[in-house]
Amino acid sequence: MGIHKQILVRTLAVLVVSFGLIYISWRWSGTVAWDAWWISLPLVAAETYSLGESTLYAVTMWNARRRPPPPPALPGRTVDVFIATYNEPLELVLKTAIAARDMDYPHETWILDDGNRSGFASAARQIGVGYITRGPEWDGRQRFAKAGNVNNALSMTTGEFVAILDADQVPEARFLDRVLGYFDAEEVAFVQTPQHFWNVPDRDPLGSQAELFYGPIQQGKDGWDAAFFCGSNAVLRREALMALGLTRYTRTATEHTWSALRRGRSRLQDLHGELGRRHPAAMPVVEQAMAAVTRAEQQLRRGDVLAEITFELRVSFHAAALAVPEAMEDVVPELDAVLESVDVAHTDQALAIHPMDTTTITEDMATAMHLHAMGWGSVYHHEVLVHGLAPEDVSTMLSQRHRWAAGTMQVFFNDNPLFLRGLTLAQRLMYLSTMTSYLNGFAAMSYIAAPVVFLVAGTYPLTASPVVFFCLFLPFFLSCQLLFQVAGNGSKGLWRGQQWSFALFPTWIAATCSGAAAVFLGKHLTFSVTAKSKQAAGRGFQHVRLQLVAMAVLVVSSGIGIARAATGEAPLYPTLITLAWVALDLALLIVVIGAARYRGPGEEQVDPMPTPDELPSVLNPTTLTPPPARR
């Protein structure tokens, strides 16, 4: 950002915060309509929240960083390129894999097939790339969706750097050359590049391009050394990921062993009681096992080495079981389960260590946050080097946004950046601003309900003179919009972004509730893979019915309000102000109409990455001529 632009942005940022503080102080101090607190308080709370969001946006833009061209990639780096797939069609995955294979910088390409499809294995062999799928050690274990898929691949590969691509993200040949140079700085853990979608028309009816995020916002976060890792189109340093996994593992190892021993004792006590009724001869086995657990707890208190404690426990259990051979069938399964949960090597899981965060369905953000908390750095490289596919129908888009939001709110409730040790204040704010943006659903509800209540029932959500209100509100509102536009730096889709931020209020509310339920009630959050093609039932107004209901309510209440003003039942100026408010709400919500009617990209959308010549022969085995293997 040029110096003049930066001065302007900072000036606007100061104005936004100043005007906002004046306005919100006035609102809280003398305008809350306490006799209608049920609408007045949610409204003023929503406005306070919006001020908070504007302030966080101002902080983000304060330090926006436009990086100079990156240094050239040093030769001799070893790189693994991972293409993560679950249920995408072979043609799509192969196109990405061939483009990845053909990248200029020397590397190894791997298809990580979480769907374990045999056709993929042979196709990978034919095009000369590696193929990794989960082994039998994952059977019956938690799989952790994409994070588990990547962790599995990390445990089987050795490159110093790992590039991660979603199945539909086709890289340009220069991708690695453009980003590897940043890793000359040893503190850089990952480099993120933009996600750009070629199948989105200019009017972008589903709000897919996110030019504001993959531009000024990421640059702003980068300025505070808090660029986000977004799960694809990024390169990560293996040592950073492993250091993170190791630190998390050892930090919790003793605590994990303690709690597993406690749970194990409880299970053995239950088994002991059950055997008393069913098979008394087997009871000594469980008594010896409980004695072994007691010994293990003593050793743990003494600070003995965990691997020795758990190995000795295993040997003791084994000796106890052998002492009464006829009891084996009754006790061994339970003893096994106790041992697996206690073992320091986490034998109850497929891997001992999970470098990518597995506690949330937005593993990318959580992993980046913990890397930052460890002191690792990050880079946002603002250059489109990968071309992908965006959702082509409103249903898929909503499902994708819900997953992002629910996972993010899961991290917000479970691993809040305000309390995570190691982050700088600015990094905390950067993560907080993204997480709290999803609370906008509740604010939007207030902004829809308040004018309706006034127009229909004549209940004032605030008590103030319209003139004073305008004098205090307009400077705040206008400076916010100005900052948004100036800091947006010409990004397309700024208005579209505001529309979706407001219109997706049902999704944000549902996702916040899902995230909270996952953390506080232990409900499972599903990682739904974004469909890469148009879904038959994905279009239509039924997917946005809540927004349509809100629009209908706004229109009807406007009619009632006009009638009330015409008959003198309602005051004119407050009614006019409220109608303007309704118009703004409708202008924001109307985006869902175009989205519901969207039929996918037209012929004018052309894939910038040509289909590889060899693709048809790989897809059609009868014309197969396998190239020499690269591995």
Place this chain on the structure above:
Amino acid sequence: MSTLSRVSNTLSCIDLTVTGALDATTVLGIRQESAKAATDGPILVLLDVAAVTTVGASGVVGLLEVLHLLRARGGDLRLFGSSAALETTRLQAHLGQVTRIYGTREEAVDGGLGPGRARHLAPGFRWHRLFPRRRRTLGWS
């Protein structure tokens, strides 16, 4: 299959040695050899780390994955040998909490069944520990 039914007080041993860098590449080799050795039953892998010259987080994670693999099959991994690189790295703090590096092969064979030795005493409560200076970890030295 039950891992308990496969554990034994007298595990058969194989000896492996790691030389030079303890990193992702070397531990992948150790893992493959360990997996091969463990196909016929529980096995105790004795890994000589005396000749290790550099240590990376990938190497330590890889070792823990080898431990995981062997334990899941009723076996074990024991490290032995004196390595200045391993002793001076900050990773030792992580590794030492989980597993021990024995001085000699004989001690490693004896392993968890020998008399227990205190790793450290649990620290007493101190008010000043509630407000420690933040320590940042930029990788591993």
